[in-house]
Amino acid sequence: MVELEHVTFRYGSETEASLKDVSLQVNEGECILLSGPSGCGKTTILRLINGLIPHYYAGELSGSVRVNGKEVEQTELYETAMHTGMVFQNPRSQFYSTDTTGEMAFACENRGMPEHEIYARIDDTVRRLGTEKLMDRSIFQLSDGEKQKIACASVDVAGTEIILLDEPSANLDDDAAQTLREIILEWRKQGRTIIAAEHRIAYLWDLFDRALIMDSGRMIREFSREEADVLSAADLAAMGLRTNIQESPKDIVLPACTETDRTMVIRNFRFAYPGCKEAVVSIPELRIAQNEITAVTGANGAGKTSFLNCLCGLEKHCEGILEYDGKSYDNKQRQKLCYMVMQDSANQLFTESVLEEVIISLTAGTADEKTAALRILEALDLSAFTDRHPQSLSGGQKQRLAIACALASGRKILLLDEPSSGLDYRHMREMAELLKQVCETGTTVLVVTHDCELIRACAGRKITLG
């Protein structure tokens, strides 16, 4: 069904090859897990199979990629599109339509399929995947979990025999990952060929027929079902993989705050979007341990991000106060107390160099700004990048820089929104260590996350919203 023979590929904009002599054969109806550290070449393999490489992402390609016996390089993209369907990682940028039904019909419309047949296919998919509630909605009103469900439904309607998944669970909570798992099960039943690139392997660990592990552009290990079943946690960690044990943040028990702990208190928090009667955030009283790391959990759509925005003072219409060290802070005052590392940290980096980015964050009146900034960059392992443009850093480095700016600002409370989504094992561990390091400087850390491994690695407390 899919064959890669001695494929080497280098993106036009890069100096090193992303794939080095990779061979792979996937049979009809097989379910393959593709895993390995960030930047190992998983996404590149998927792009080769659906033809985006070399037709959209240009570069230097050698070797042969065949889908259904046809050489992808010599086949037009729209022809390959008849056989492959892909669910992308970023739910914000994979929808071409602005409404859910239009999105599901898109691939079939492009093939010129008669309308009545498309309607029949959509109705069938809606029935099997249970997406009734999501139909005829604007995609801008959907949660990330709902968006990924629609992305899967679109692939289902297209009916392609090969399904490619590029870290589809990166932004999903535990329940949404379970839904994704059920959809994959349904595809397996239909005999579709599935290739899933994932860091978060637990939810599909018992679904695949073969697991392929990559590192720095090479295939390093291959496990059959039987071999995979006997792998231990230590084996996985040694290969840089995440845990294969399904766990929900609900199952993690951490001590609750008591009156005797040093705490900050949230009182009468209430926030509703303009025009909505129902509040997204409604917290009469909540104690959060000071100078500790607290994990904030809750399902997709439980208002976790809204909660952080409120705490940061970014929602003008949020009512309530925060008591910190005996003083009470309203919306505006909290803006100077809290610092947030957003989910898309690229949007909070403004300047032309890493060093400048930290310098503008320093508290006013800092003596010798450059030395102070360099010291922070050093502590966060960013010294090598001082002159780089922040937007040219990798995702993980941008996050790190955002945290460096938070430290520079000297604010007392650090908030992070899903900092480990899409991180591999090593980077997740590094993030956990970094948070501990920040916490030791006397900062209170709140982490919104659904990542049980991250919670276990660094959090001392847990609060659940929704």
Added chain:
Amino acid sequence: MAYASEQAQEKRRGFLDPRTKLMLVLLLAVFVLGGLGGSTLKPVKTVLSALPFALLLIEGKTGRFLRGMIMLGIGYGMLAAVGVLPGVLRHIALMCGGILTRFVVTVMMGEYLISSTSVSEFIAGMERMHMPQAVIIPMSVMFRLFPAIGAEWTSVRRAMRMRGIHLGGAKAGQVIEYQLVPMMTSTVRIGEELSASALSRGLAAPVRRTNVCRIGFRIQDYILLAGGVVTVVLWVMELCGVKLW
């Protein structure tokens, strides 16, 4: 009852055909914003200016309707105040009022077009006008990007507020640069990923595309299209020097 996409598409069909909306945007841009045509066209322009407001109400977009009304109110208020204001203030009021009264209506029409038309409807409309793919595809990507750019804008604004960069603050001179740098990088990235997603699903295949959304002219479209033709005819007559009323 089981979901039936065909009926659902019929039910959510827009009040106007996308082609009619495009024509209206064009008419407003030329006659109201551009100020084409003399005094004889005045009543026609008044009717044209009322259209976006009526349409927004019909589609139940009261928020946008009210915002437009308020902006327009401010504009006319300024023009009315010109007589009583002293010196420099008078010029400022005249300028702001003039800009607001001209722009608001056309911008409202554009907002109506974008907020009430899905990308599928837009593509379907363009195809019925026999536009070549080379025009339709980039235009539809742009159409899709507008709301995405809006979302990025808000996100960057929030990040700036959080980091304490305000208009009027110590770093005011750089605020615009700070706003634009991450905006542009993320917009370019989203545009690139959107195109990749669309191409990997067969957009640009050399076949006649089908469309599940329902569009097509109905009585309200014919009335408005006829109105458009009348406007142009009146303008040409005026150009030829025919006295109308």
